[in-house]
Amino acid sequence: KAGVTQTPRYLIKTRGQQVTLSCSPISGHRSVSWYQQTPGQGLQFLFEYFSETQRNKGNFPGRFSGRQFSNSRSEMNVSTLELGDSALYLCASSLRTSGGAWEQFFGPGTRLTVL
Amino acid sequence: AQSVTQLDSHVSVSEGTPVLLRCNYSSSYSPSLFWYVQHPNKGLQLLLKYTSAATLVKGINGFEAEFKKSETSFHLTKPSAHMSDAAEYFCVVSDRGGGFKTIFGAGTRLFVKA
Numbered sequence: 001k002a003g004v005t006q007t008p009r010y011l012i013k014t015r016g017q018q019v020t021l022s023c024s025p026i027s028g029h030r031s032v033s034w035y036q037q038t039p040g041q042g043l044q045f046l047f048e049y050f051s052e053t054q055r056n057k058g059n060f061p062g063r064f065s066g067r068q069f070s071n072s073r074s075e076m077n078v079s080t081l082e083l084g085d086s087a088l089y090l091c092a093s094s095l096r097t098s099g100g101a102w103e104q105f106f107g108p109g110t111r112l113t114v115l
Numbered sequence: 116a117q118s119v120t121q122l123d124s125h126v127s128v129s130e131g132t133p134v135l136l137r138c139n140y141s142s143s144y145s146p147s148l149f150w151y152v153q154h155p156n157k158g159l160q161l162l163l164k165y166t167s168a169a170t171l172v173k174g175i176n177g178f179e180a181e182f183k184k185s186e187t188s189f190h191l192t193k194p195s196a197h198m199s200d201a202a203e204y205f206c207v208v209s210d211r212g213g214g215f216k217t218i219f220g221a222g223t224r225l226f227v228k229a
Binding site: 004033035042043044045056090092097102103104105106107108109111 | 147149151156157158159160161164166205209216217218219221222
């Protein structure tokens with residue numbers, strides 16, 4: 001089974017621009033989550049989508065948005081980029097295990113640099 | 116409310132000696148707990164998971180962790196460190212009580228000396 005894929009892997013943008021990141025989950029996984037990882041703040045949860053609906057949301061401003069398509073692929077959009085948005089953005093697809101836990105499988109991430 | 120605390124930001128061991136990475140958690144419900152490893156410029160890889168079955172959980176690459184409810188701990192251990200274990204390790208708690216919420220610890224950077 002193919003793993004979680006994220007495109008692009010690297011991206012350079014300038015302040016004020018917008019960016020769209022893409023994530024393709026493992027086949028059969030309906031839950032996709034997004035995280036932002038920075039040296040200062042560590043790993044922070046952005047949002048989670050399940051069957052095209054946003055189910056959970058972290059504490060990020062409205063400039064950060066996402067969506068999920070019927071094939072479970074997800075996109076994340078950041079508008080009006082700021083220098084502080086430079087980070088590694090990780091996508092994870094999840095499967096509920098028999099024990100009730102959600103096991104997450106992470107993609108390699110998209111490294112976004114804002115100049 | 117959930118939280119997870121990794122007690123050491125950095126741990127340094129010599130190759131061949133034991134590894135102990137400490138994690139304490141709090142959760143309002145029966146938690147699921149995970150350890151992930153992240154090598155430089157890579158995504159996160161699952162090492163092991165606790166989901167209310169056996170309290171001693173064995174993972175990949177010789178790692179294991181023990182769930183201790185009375186101590187609210189889920190420490191990660193390995194009997195003998197290898198150079199390839201040098202990486203950042205994250206303890207994660209997932210709340211099954213209502214919806215899907217995952218909290219990551221701040222991470223522990225493991226250094227392995229030759």
